[in-house]
Amino acid sequence: MPFLRNAWYVAAWSRELNAQEPVQRTLLGESIVFFRDSRGAGVALSNRCPHRFAPLSGGKVRGDAIECPYHGLRFDRTGQCVHNPHGDGRIPPAARAASYPLMERYGAVWIWMGEPERAHAVALPSFDYLDERHHETSSGYLLTKAHYQLSADNLLDLSHFQFLHPQTLGSEQMAANGAATFEQAGDTVWSRRLCRGERLQAFVGSAYGMPAGTAVDRRLNVRWNAPGLLSIEVGVAPAGMPPECGRVSFSGHFLTPETEASTHYFFAFGLPKAMGEAARTLVEYAVHGLMTPFKQEDLPMLEAQQRALGGGDFWAANPVMLSIDGAAIRARRIMEHKLADELKLRQAAAIPIECRSRTATHA
Amino acid sequence: MPFLRNAWYVAAWSRELNAQEPVQRTLLGESIVFFRDSRGAGVALSNRCPHRFAPLSGGKVRGDAIECPYHGLRFDRTGQCVHNPHGDGRIPPAARAASYPLMERYGAVWIWMGEPERAHAVALPSFDYLDERHHETSSGYLLTKAHYQLSADNLLDLSHFQFLHPQTLGSEQMAANGAATFEQAGDTVWSRRLCRGERLQAFVGSAYGMPAGTAVDRRLNVRWNAPGLLSIEVGVAPAGMPPECGRVSFSGHFLTPETEASTHYFFAFGLPKAMGEAARTLVEYAVHGLMTPFKQEDLPMLEAQQRALGGGDFWAANPVMLSIDGAAIRARRIMEHKLADELKLRQAAAIPIECRSRTATHA
């Protein structure tokens, strides 16, 4: 299955990019180099020098351009070669690296690898709690050797906690109550679960100010948008009390394919600065606390699923779907529609989108 | 070349399976999970949960069923899903894992990965000396990264000792005498060699009660049956004396393909309990003693052959066969006939045997 190209993907956290050291990352199967120009604006170019395919990421940022480490050609933010230090200095017109539109929002650098002229027509879903002007945020990253849709399935699936995460995110009381439900509104999918009377692991409960051993009600709401942008709200209150008596956490989960079989998983928590110092403490605690179940429980499972699929298509392997898979199936169907639409566009244009992006400039 | 499916293969030593920890092993290219139910009976299922392909081997044995580590579905010994802990608990009819008939004999768990209804028509060759009711036995295991028929060739070949094993199983006197012979009786192949006046390595001789330096006559008899079940009898007696003046060892060698290019090699020695304590000492000594030549001499050679073949067919590489290859050639020809017969069956049925096994239940 091809990647959806007309979509915004998180390429990096904003803090990763700078004007000194270029950063390399493979996205949608393509090696990309990132740097900031002299005004601090992010730049994304194909990491392959058009001369002899040297990795530009091994070179130096020179003002607003990046210099190839092999022969010193320099490329600006549009990918145009702007300096040839050899001979008469003539620059062949074809000496261009592909460039990709970027935008920065929610503490992340977002990349557009589709048709540049469509970039502005696609809006991001809202992750206001990651707006750093008004929120304390903390973020994490994991590389998962599995298809990004397996990760999306996992995040939309609120039924695996008590099995895969019995000692971390789950609880013994989960099994007995609180069936998961889902709904679809346009191209947005929601997965929800309310579990009553849970006794959370101490490290989870304390994130919501619950003393160890307290019985709580936990509401989990997951929102999905294409291609793999999820927002998770978790509210915890003393059992039987209204939600307002408890606390809520919000986290964004952004899945970007590295290859057909590996995924960059970016996740972040945000709380209002109005909460004072506690906001910073709590978001850092949340990112740190999730690393263990994500890395030691979800990640091995996702990678085992990928090995079982062996690179084959998910549906072709005839999975037996259950009621708990409703949200994941809706999200997959939306992606299939979007991919089919994009394929039609491509066929109409009779040239691959990725080729067009290579020759287009962006503002 | 496909694997022969209508055949019994050793899947594990009986001691490896238990009712607590599931065991995973790849056989004939397929990942299988093994466990024992509450009565102690072995169970073999496809290691792939039919829901989302999670490895069942990562889950827990729950009474007579195995529980998937991802969402808690449980599967019984027939592969049928018998518990869905979610929503209304309904179990989709397709929620089945493939199951495979097992039997236990000679200290091993044998698996049938072909058409279940044919399982009872195929008898094992006799390895009575491994019958634990009357014998002391000891067993070993090696994974060899080479096609299983290269291992069978190696075991049927009694001419390589003095070259590949000069300091272990061979002797200087071997070269000069005792040509190897072979015969075929039905689908059984025999390879034999009698070497007179050998001076064995001390560690070999002592296994037969021969003082270091004694000149001995050594009889080697190898019996092969499909798909890779070999019995080796070695008799050692003082040179010129009748065989009854010496001792005999018996060992079973079971080759099970892991993949097209790797083999599970199970081997075991057995001696009558009537021999008293010496029987146990001797069989353990034999397994321990063989590990060195098997692991440090045969295994690297088999793996080098596999690399030279590079995944290609043995005959397509035009090996120049010698008289010493007679037994191995017969065994290969028998396998080719059996594979051709199986292919005809499969074509007649117009569905692959492996598919049929997936949907059949067994007693």
Added chain:
Amino acid sequence: MPFLRNAWYVAAWSRELNAQEPVQRTLLGESIVFFRDSRGAGVALSNRCPHRFAPLSGGKVRGDAIECPYHGLRFDRTGQCVHNPHGDGRIPPAARAASYPLMERYGAVWIWMGEPERAHAVALPSFDYLDERHHETSSGYLLTKAHYQLSADNLLDLSHFQFLHPQTLGSEQMAANGAATFEQAGDTVWSRRLCRGERLQAFVGSAYGMPAGTAVDRRLNVRWNAPGLLSIEVGVAPAGMPPECGRVSFSGHFLTPETEASTHYFFAFGLPKAMGEAARTLVEYAVHGLMTPFKQEDLPMLEAQQRALGGGDFWAANPVMLSIDGAAIRARRIMEHKLADELKLRQAAAIPIECRSRTATHA
């Protein structure tokens, strides 16, 4: 792209071969075993025993033959099996390993993997300064995981020094002056550059007797011949002085494909014995000094280019060529002509060259 077979390649340094331990090396994708016979003459055979494909390099040199480690067959310098220790000792006519003509010159063992009858029609270019009768020489070796033509491009390219080697072979003054030029004479390509007023790194300057900080003029002349045989002359003299006031170094650089994506890189320096002890000191210093830039600067770049090409053809990746690529392009064009000529020969003969070499004997 196939390899050019009718050509001499360096297989090893002469010092690597002996009559005790066989040496294995993969050349042009084929595993070869080398040894010396009782007269000290080098022998090159396919490393694959024709019996069961055991690696002959694991065996022993027995007089003028090599003995297979698995069953003891012995093969002479022509690849003919000359001893079968089994049964009646009959040797099947097909029991032959491919053999390849060798010659020794310039401290190296050269191999011919094409049509044997053409071997004597192809002369080596001259590397007189490596003639050990009159010169002190020192040699080095690196395995590079990149196509050999990327290495040839690199050696013919005198424009990358100031970018890839700023702290080693390059100088700050290089950038401003001394454009690279090239010329082609028959099937020989020359690449030249004269850089005036350079301040070399101390470790480079001292090799030419220049005190640290001296301004120098550096002449670089690179000569290329097919398939990848390069001679580099570097002359360094005080700035503005005639070349005779300085010193010159000569080095040979021999590229032999291991596979389509890896290269044996042999290089050596030589100076006349007439220079006395200084000759030995200087050639050893030069080999040692070049190891750092070769291994830490060129090698990672070549391997990065190979990864970017991903096994694809260089021209198919549409490199944007610059004036500095003139010499490399000429060398590539000559290789393409030679390969096309060889293909025609092969088609005319209707049998692959490599097959014919397998059955031919050589003097």
